[in-house]
Amino acid sequence: KNQVEQSPQSLIILEGKNCTLQCNYTVSPFSNLRWYKQDTGRGPVSLTIMTFSENTKSNGRYTATLDADTKQSSLHITASQLSDSASYICVVSAGSGNTGKLIFGQGTTLQVKP
Amino acid sequence: DARVTQTPRDKVTEMGQEVTMRCQPILGHNTVFWYRQTMMQGLELLAYFRNRAPLDDSGMPKDRFSAEMPDATLATLKIQPSEPRDSAVYFCASAVGGPNQPQHFGDGTRLSIL
Numbered sequence: 001k002n003q004v005e006q007s008p009q010s011l012i013i014l015e016g017k018n019c020t021l022q023c024n025y026t027v028s029p030f031s032n033l034r035w036y037k038q039d040t041g042r043g044p045v046s047l048t049i050m051t052f053s054e055n056t057k058s059n060g061r062y063t064a065t066l067d068a069d070t071k072q073s074s075l076h077i078t079a080s081q082l083s084d085s086a087s088y089i090c091v092v093s094a095g096s097g098n099t100g101k102l103i104f105g106q107g108t109t110l111q112v113k114p
Numbered sequence: 115d116a117r118v119t120q121t122p123r124d125k126v127t128e129m130g131q132e133v134t135m136r137c138q139p140i141l142g143h144n145t146v147f148w149y150r151q152t153m154m155q156g157l158e159l160l161a162y163f164r165n166r167a168p169l170d171d172s173g174m175p176k177d178r179f180s181a182e183m184p185d186a187t188l189a190t191l192k193i194q195p196s197e198p199r200d201s202a203v204y205f206c207a208s209a210v211g212g213p214n215q216p217q218h219f220g221d222g223t224r225l226s227i228l
Contacts, residue, residue: 015182020191032214041220041221042222043118043205043207043219043220043221043222044157044205044219045219046216046218049216064180089156089157091157093213093214095213095214101159101213102159102168102213104157104158105155105156106156106157
């Protein structure tokens with residue numbers, strides 16, 4: 001069964017600290033893995049997209065890693081800011097070309113406190 | 115920045131009423147997705163269209179939900195009759211190409227069925 005699991009479910013950190021969010025998946029055939037940030041009351045916004053051959057990708061203070069062998073991904077946030085408070089959703093695309101199917105994780109809710 | 119526009123932003127109505135949600139995709143995007151998000155289920159894909167033709171609506175309850183794309187600038191999602199369990203945030207996203215391509219989300223329609 002195709003599945004995406006994220007941990008932790010929620011996280012509270014102090015401003016300026018780093019944190020790492022985890023995503024484990026059992027999806028086949030794997031096409032790509034994305035991390036989205038969703039602010040309260042807004043739609044998800046793409047942070048990174050990684051294909052099978054990519055093992056790291058950065059977007060500012062966000063760095064995603066992918067281990068296709070262990071089927072794990074992480075999202076590392078450096079020097080957190082209050083604006084990083086949001087839900088972070090891991091999405092894995094199964095299939096190929098224009099017929100892929102998206103499998104969504106339940107998200108990790110991050111709260112950054114001053 | 116080009117954006118996906120969804121209307122209405124919020125909708126409260128009574129059980130049994132018809133609900134119509136609208137989406138204007140980003141100009142030039144030929145693929146439109148409809149998602150539903152709840153606390154319990156997270157994000158779920160309901161249906162998607164490419165070049166205005168429905169490609170996959172397997173996630174959508176067929177008896178009461180219908181999705182159409184009357185032209186390239188408008189996608190609609192209708193629920194008739196609505197039920198309290200339909201209460202959720204409904205997101206539209208658009209992309210160039212299929213589900214494996216980057217998707218741009220609107221800010222959603224928050225639907226409450228009383």
